Amino acid sequence: MWAPEEEMVKEWESEQECMKQRLVLQDTEAWQKEPDFRGLERVGGVDLSFIKGDDHNACAQLVILNYPELQVVYDVSEMVFLTSPYVSGFLAFREVPPLLQLLHTLQREQPELMPQVMFVDGNGLFHYREFGLACHLGVLSDLPCVGVAKNLLQVQGVAKNDEHMSQISAMSKAGDTFPLVTDSGKILGQALRSSDRSTKPVYVSVGHRISLDTAVRLTHSCCRYRVPEPTRQADLRSREYLRRYFPSSS
DNA sequence: GCGACAG
DNA sequence: ATCTTGTCGC
Numbered sequence: 001m002w003a004p005e006e007e008m009v010k011e012w013e014s015e016q017e018c019m020k021q022r023l024v025l026q027d028t029e030a031w032q033k034e035p036d037f038r039g040l041e042r043v044g045g046v047d048l049s050f051i052k053g054d055d056h057n058a059c060a061q062l063v064i065l066n067y068p069e070l071q072v073v074y075d076v077s078e079m080v081f082l083t084s085p086y087v088s089g090f091l092a093f094r095e096v097p098p099l100l101q102l103l104h105t106l107q108r109e110q111p112e113l114m115p116q117v118m119f120v121d122g123n124g125l126f127h128y129r130e131f132g133l134a135c136h137l138g139v140l141s142d143l144p145c146v147g148v149a150k151n152l153l154q155v156q157g158v159a160k161n162d163e164h165m166s167q168i169s170a171m172s173k174a175g176d177t178f179p180l181v182t183d184s185g186k187i188l189g190q191a192l193r194s195s196d197r198s199t200k201p202v203y204v205s206v207g208h209r210i211s212l213d214t215a216v217r218l219t220h221s222c223c224r225y226r227v228p229e230p231t232r233q234a235d236l237r238s239r240e241y242l243r244r245y246f247p248s249s250s
Numbered sequence: 251g252c253g254a255c256a257g
Numbered sequence: 258a259t260c261t262t263g264t265c266g267c
Contacts, residue, residue, distance in 0.1 A: 048257075050258050058258085086258080088255045095257070122256045132256070149256050160254095203256090257258055 005087070012090050016131040022139045025125070028209040029116065029144060032218075040067045043222060044115030045230025046099045046137075048080075049238035051246055056082050061238035062102040063230060064115050070222065070229045074113050076102055077241035088153075089128045092136035103141050117144040117210065117218065119230040125212075126180055126189035126205035128155050138208020145207025146215045147189075148228055152203055157183030167191070168201060175220050180205075190216045198226040 031039035043065050048058045057079060064074035080098040087093075107114060124134030124147030134147030152160050158180050167178040171193040180189040180203065189205030190212060204219050206212050222228040227235070 048258080050257090052259050055258080086257065088257090091257055127256080147256085151256065153256050154254065155256095 005085070009087060009090065012087075012093055013129065015093075016129055016136070019136065019139045020129075020131050023131070023135055024209045025206050025211065026209075027211045027214050031116065032144075032210060032214045037067065037218065037221065040116055042073070042113065042115045043067050043070075043218075043230050044118040044143075045228070045232070045234040046102070046118065047121050047231060047234035047238050048082075048095055048098070049235065049242055051242060051248075055086070058082055058098075059238040059241045060098040060102055061234040061241070062099070062106065063233045063237060064106075064113050065230050065233065068221070070224065072233055074106070074110065075233070075237055076105070077238055078102065079245075091122055092133040095133065096137050096140060099137060100140055103143075115143065117146065118207070119219075119222065119228045120145055120147050120207060121149075121231050121235070123147045123149045123153055123189070123203065124205040124207035124215075126153065126155065126158075126203060128153075130188065132205070132207075134205065134207025142208075144209040146210060146219060146228075147205045147207045148219055148231060149203040149205075150200075150227065152191075155182075156186075156188070157181075158188070168199070171201065174223070177216060187212065192216055192219060194220065194223040194226050194228070200226070202226060202228075 045063045060080045084094040120134040123132035134145045138145035174196045176193045177190045179187045191201040
């Protein structure tokens with residue numbers, strides 16, 4: 001393809017700017033204000049897994065877990081064909097369409113299972129233009145969303161420097177956090193030590209219809225291992241699906 | 251040339 | 258995202 005990426009990225013930037021106006025960065029649900037999240041019964045997770053040499057065909061996964069037990073009560077795997085390339089800062093344009101499709105199918109076939117909050121693999125507000133995957137999916141689905149990234153995106157002055165490494169070392173137990181502060185002093189997310197056994201933190205940021213404090217508290221309460229259980233199950237199951245139906249990829 | 255580059 | 262098993266430690 002000859003021209004596009006540069007032009008496409010410009011369009012994508014304005015789309016993000018437009019959708020940003022619909023973002024809600026505060027708690028909107030009653031359960032979010034409860035100390036033990038009383039009233040929260042279903043949390044969702046989504047993920048995409050790929051076949052090694054193929055960046056178009058992927059397995060899209062949606063799982064619903066009950067809360068606080070965190071047992072899977074619904075899961076769907078579906079092969080999808082991705083048309084957009086992965087461009088850092090624009091992950092949502094590649095992954096959101098199939099994820100929305102899974103949510104729409106759920107709405108049509110088992111609306112009573114619709115999750116009350118979604119966990120997303122990647123960032124929300126902690127993003128170059130403060131509109132990452134979790135914001136994008138949140139706005140288009142109008143569901144509360146939390147972004148949890150496994151790797152630090154270096155944005156707006158936040159970097160993996162000595163200070164950052166030092167703060168990581170200072171987190172001694174599960175639940176410990178430190179803020180991700182931009183060069184302009186804005187807190188766009190929190191690094192969280194999600195389990196006692198993992199030294200490497202996860203990076204939590206607001207997606208939609210939830211406050212940062214609630215997002216961090218909820219993420220901590222959904223972690224049995226380093227990655228929040230909804231996202232972890234989505235990842236495990238989508239990869240299992242590929243192993244089963246495309247043995248060539250394993 | 252070196253480092254960054256969510257997934 | 259994916260390429261990759263066993264292995265060291267508790």
